[in-house]
Amino acid sequence: MKNLIDLEKKINSELTTKINKTYVKHEQVYVEIDKEDLIEVVLFIKTDQDIKFRQLIDITVVDYPEETKRFKIVYLFLSHEFNQRMILSYFINENEVISSLTSIFPSANWMEREVFDMYGVNFKDHPDLRRILTDYGFEGHPLRKDFPLTGHTEVRYSEEKKKVVNEQVKLEQNYRNFDYESPWEGTEYIKEITETNDKKN
Numbered sequence: 001m002k003n004l005i006d007l008e009k010k011i012n013s014e015l016t017t018k019i020n021k022t023y024v025k026h027e028q029v030y031v032e033i034d035k036e037d038l039i040e041v042v043l044f045i046k047t048d049q050d051i052k053f054r055q056l057i058d059i060t061v062v063d064y065p066e067e068t069k070r071f072k073i074v075y076l077f078l079s080h081e082f083n084q085r086m087i088l089s090y091f092i093n094e095n096e097v098i099s100s101l102t103s104i105f106p107s108a109n110w111m112e113r114e115v116f117d118m119y120g121v122n123f124k125d126h127p128d129l130r131r132i133l134t135d136y137g138f139e140g141h142p143l144r145k146d147f148p149l150t151g152h153t154e155v156r157y158s159e160e161k162k163k164v165v166n167e168q169v170k171l172e173q174n175y176r177n178f179d180y181e182s183p184w185e186g187t188e189y190i191k192e193i194t195e196t197n198d199k200k201n
Contacts, residue, residue, distance in 0.1 A: 004029055007084060010050060015041060028085045035073070035090045038099050045077060045086065046104060053077035053086055056105040059112060061119045063145045070094045071121060075101075092121070100126040118143040137166070 004024045011031060012019055018041055021032040033041055045053040057076040064070055069091035077086040092098060100123040101108040112123045113132040120141040123129055131138060135155035140147055150169060158165045 002082075004084065007051065007082075007086075010048075011045070014048070015044060028087055031086060031088045033088065033090050035092055035096070035098050038090065038101075039104070041088065042075075042101060042104055045088075051079065052081045053079045053084075055080060056101065056107055056111070057085075059101075059108060059115055061115055061121060061143070063119065063143065065145050067091075068093065071119060073098065073115075073121065094120075097122045097124050099124055102126060117141070120144065 004027065008022050008024055008029050011029070012022055015037075018033060018037040019031060020034065021030075023030050031041070045051050055078040057078050059076075060074050062072040062074065064072065071092050071094065072089055073092060075088040077088065079085075098121065100112055102112065103125070109127065110132060112126055113129060115121050116123065116126075116129055117131040117133050118141055134142065137155070138152075140152065152169055153166050154169050155164060155166055157163070
């Protein structure tokens with residue numbers, strides 16, 4: 001496709017009922033679908049001679065913990081031949097299992113493992129779905145918005161014991177709240193101290 005408007009029209013005309021919404025923004029085409037149509041849509045955008053999105057750049061997730069459909073799954077594609085980018089997305093519930101793209105894009109293997117590790121999203125027919133970034137025996141999914149900031153264990157090699165050890169996370173200092181106000185306006189805690197000192201004087 002020579003331009004993004006033509007690309008958008010082509011996708012809508014060929015896939016019709018498979019597409020929920022399309023729009024062009026930031027020189028990219030955004031396509032929203034249902035999870036059931038993922039494989040068919042991805043096969044089309046990869047193999048169609050007028051489109052040729054033959055590289056999967058990344059797979060990521062956006063977490064909306066307050067929504068019924070909690071996770072937005074996002075795929076980034078690149079067409080080298082036409083120098084165009086597409087962002088494909090759909091929403092799923094927290095415990096839904098979605099299709100793996102490893103049979104179409106082998107590079108999806110590690111990307112889907114990262115999504116599984118960080119968000120807990122499960123992929124059907126993935127050849128080796130296991131954690132990729134966190135430690136052995138790690139519990140929870142760090143990029144979920146309800147993931148606690150403290151209270152987890154860390155795995156490290158101990159020079160003293162000459163083996164890998166499991167230990168509680170130790171914080172070097174307590175958490176502090178910052179109000180991020182302009183230093184010229186004066187932060188809240190400085191104002192409170194100043195007011196207290198004025199009353200004493």
